[in-house]
Amino acid sequence: MKCFKLLILCSLVQLVCLQGVGSGLNGNLRLCIVEARGTYKRAGKFCPILDEEQSGVECVIGTDRLDCLRRISKGTVDFGPFSPEDLIAAQWANIDVLVTNEIPHRQRSYERTVVAVVNRRILPDSSWSLEAVLRNTSLCHPGNGVNDLRPLSDTLAGYLESLVIARSCESGLSLSENRIKAVSQFFSKACKAGPWVPDQKQDAELKLKYSNLCEACETPSCDANDRYWGVTGALTCLLEGAGDVMWGNLDDVLAYFGLDSQSNQHPSSDNFAYLCRDGTWQPLKDNPKPCVWLNRPWPIVAAKRKTAAAVSKLVSSLQDGALFDGHWHGALSSLLEVREAPTPLYPPRAPLDHLATARGFREAYSQNGCDPPRHINVCTSSLLEKNKCEWMSEAASVYGVTPPFQCLIRDGVAGCLRSVQLEESDVTIVDSDWLVSAMRDYKLKPIMHEVTPIMEQMDTVFAYVRKNENINKMADLRGKRAAFPRFDGFAWHSVIKYLNNEQNGCTENLNDYFSEICAPGIEKYNFTEEVVKKYTKTCYGIDRGLDDGEKAGFLGLIHNKTDVAFASIKTYNSYKVERSHGPAVGIEIIPLCLEENKKYCYIKWANIGHIMTIKNLTSVRSHEIKNVFGKLDQLFGTHQPFHNPMFSLYGPFSHNLDVLFKNNTKRLATDKIFETHPYVGMPLNFEGSLVNDTFDSCHLSHILALNFAPKSAPVVAILTLLTVVSSFLLY
Structure with missing residues (x-):
């Protein structure tokens, strides 16, 4: 055994x-x-x-x-x-x-080694401090790039500058402008070609204000097409005497001057030297291990x-x-x-122990900021959103996006809108269903939008009906049963605006126009039980907890609970996919085209997300928010520059879609997007109809006629509606 x-x-x-x-x-x-x-x-x-x-x-x-x-x-x-x-x-x-x-x-210790090369004409006869050697000289800057390797990331470029130039922290300037101003005041002139900030308008303003940083460029436009842009361009700037100093990759310096080649087809390096961090200098020739400013380790x-x-x-x-x-x-x-x-x-090795072997690399990520510190506070409405926001903050900080983010969490979207209104938070991100409420009830405005050029992925409102029901135009909907995906949402206001425009005034509200209305979500607004029942009793699936208002509208059409469902083309396309099986077999649903919009058929379209801020935002804060989110979009958006992404702004997060940002987002953009293709050719934009707070007085009159019974939660919204009803303009 x-x-x-x-x-x-x-x-x-x-x-x-x-x-x-x-x-x-x-x-x-x-x-x-x-x-x-x-x-x-x-x-x-x-x-x-x-x-x-x-x-x-x-x-x-x-x-x-x-x-x-x-x-x-x-x-x-x-x-x-x-x-x-x-x-x-x-x-x-x-x-x-x-x-x-x-x-x-390759067979070497580091992936990248950054050196400084200077024209010997600026070198003193004896050793000076680094600041004394470089002050009032001309800089050939390789340009800031979004790529982590070339020309220089914001973090690495900022670190190199910090070794020479004192930080500027003027409260009346954005952090980006403070940094630009410090460089402008230290060097007599420079060629800092390429974009300085993502916002094109502000980029042009900064280049005009600090024009000496473009003075050494070959063209006054000072853009990425300049001959002196990039590492090779900066070396050409140095060689041709336009500037006195540049930072660059050692490999590029060796290749440019032919220092690792026997060929005589390269420029002479006799007039140039390596400048060291202690203010000393070394020759370019016969110097296989020059003094280094920064090493970047290999992938691991x-x-x-x-x-x-x-x-x-x-x-x-x-x-x-x-x-x-x-x-x-x-x-x-x-x-x-x-x-x-x-x-x-x-x-x-532990990460920091490994990074400590590369000169300057770890220090580049531990620079002190301005005091008091500045942040952009992002309000999130769920723990999942907050987690993604915090990882976004980490990724942004690694690549020098300033000001850094801080992520807050509040109870739901309304809690975040309130947080921004009270200036506890700087921004929150909402979809189109919350746009009217954000602007009307919380006095906020969209500073940027999540956009896509694909109409099928935009937020849209179509009128969908059963085929062969003798409903051929919008006017035929009078007296019919209507299903909305959400009370006070995007579709709700889009239909009100359409009817108001058609009637040329507030002669008839939704309650009069349709015989029955399904508007889920009305129960959250503290109306009387009678009103809530009236607007939810015909909603398909509400008794079974079906919370997808658009899908419920289509099911209502299929089961003859409604005559028209107002929904997006995305839901319609999903219905077409599912039509081959289930309860939709044999029932054909079609869009009802607006007479004035035969090309697209929709009643309204909107961008798929909106970054909301307070209305009275200072110009400095506005610039910072636009540039921070613009930089995020460049680094981690759809067209991110890396071989594989460090962070996906619009990708899934923890196996969930549409967290913080929509997955269909192609880019973040300001209102300028409406002036570009294809948006400029698309009529009936929803955001444009909300400019100057011209909310619908018919809707407000309709709400007041519903026997409002205010309790506690939506007090701000209720008071706003009651006090401004008489002052809103008609569409």
Whole structure:
């Protein structure tokens, strides 16, 4: 019996030994990867190879690199490839990971080495301070880019400037303008080509105000098309005598002057020198290890602490012979984007310990700001939104987006609108259903919009009816039963505006026009029970908790509970997909086109989201908000510049869609968007109809006629309606 027990024990020990330490099936290590931009998808090609050849590695596809970090933190994946900037975010977010390997692409210590090159004519006869050497000289600036590598990220460019120039913190200027002013006052002139801030109007104003920073450029437009823009452009600026100093990548300097080549086809470097951070200088020629201002580390592999040793062993096995072997080692190399044998780190390092090996890199992300500090407070209405907002804040801070974000949470959308009104928060983001309430009840305005050029993805209001019901034009809806997706929402106000325009005055309200009305959500406005029942008794599915008002409207059409449903084209397209099965079989629903809008048919259209602020916003604060969100859009939006995204502004978050921003958003834009294609050619815009607070007096009269019974929650809205009803203009 003892021998039998011993045999069982040995078998169990062997089974445990065969189990891996990973979080996947049978202890497999789970690799989190993010697909790169473009049509070529690595996961579809290489992940099946890992499974087929029993590599002990499983793939998990992350939305973005920070999503992979969150998954490692939660223990659902074990490792992944990351950038050094990701490690900064991981440290700020207190994510416990270890760096197991570097992924170099060339045989050298760092991916990027930044040096300063000067014209020898500015060098003194003896050593001076760095400030004394550079003050009142001319700067050839490579330009700020949104890419983390070229020309220079805002964070890295700002760090280099901070080593020479004292910070400016004037309260009457935005943080961006303070930084520009400091550079303008330190250098006599410069070529700082390319956009300074995302907002084009403010960019032009700043370039006019600080024109000496464009004086050294070849063209006065001072844009990214200037011959002196970029690293090579800055070197040309230096070579041609337009400027005295520039920062650039060591590789670019060596290639430009041919210092790593035997060719004689390159410009002479005799008149130039490396300037060091202590104010000394070194020759360009025969100087393989010049003084460095900043090093950027290579991409790395990071793993959760429990699996770090196993991951290090796995990745270190990808040596030269296995990198492109056509089997699972080659597949893993492709997924990690390994081009040279990875460098193991023994023992694996904490993120900050690893970054400390690169001169200046960690310090670039720990610069002090102005005192008192400035923030943009974003109000969120759910814990999920707040979590995404906080990760957005981390990503923005890594890439130097200022002022930084702070994320607040309040009870629902109304709570956030109230928070902005009271100036506890600076902004909140709402959909079109809340636009009227935000402007009317809380005195807010949209400062930017979430936009898409695709009409099918916009917020739209169509009138949908059953085919063959003898309803052929909008006028035929008089006396019919109507279903709205929401009381006091986008569709509600769109129909009121249409009827008001058709009647050329407030002669008939909705209650008179339609025989019955379904308007879910009216129960939240504290009307009498009689009024609530009147406006909800015909709503399909309300007794079963169906809270999708547009879908309920279509079901009401299908089951003959209503004659017209006001809904978006998105819901209509979903209905067409589902029509082949279920209760919609055999029932055809069609849009009823407006006579004056035969091309598009909709009653109104609106952008899919709106960033709301107070109306009396200062110009400085307005510029800061526009530029911060514009920069976010550049860095993390649909057209983000990275090989694979660090953070997805409009992507899914924690497996949820439309968190904080809509997933169909193509960009963030100001009201200027309405002057561009295709929006300028689309009639009946909803936001435009709300300009100058011209809310619908018919709607207000209608509300007051509903026997309003105010209680507690919507006091602000009620008082607003009662006090302004007599002063609103007709459409």
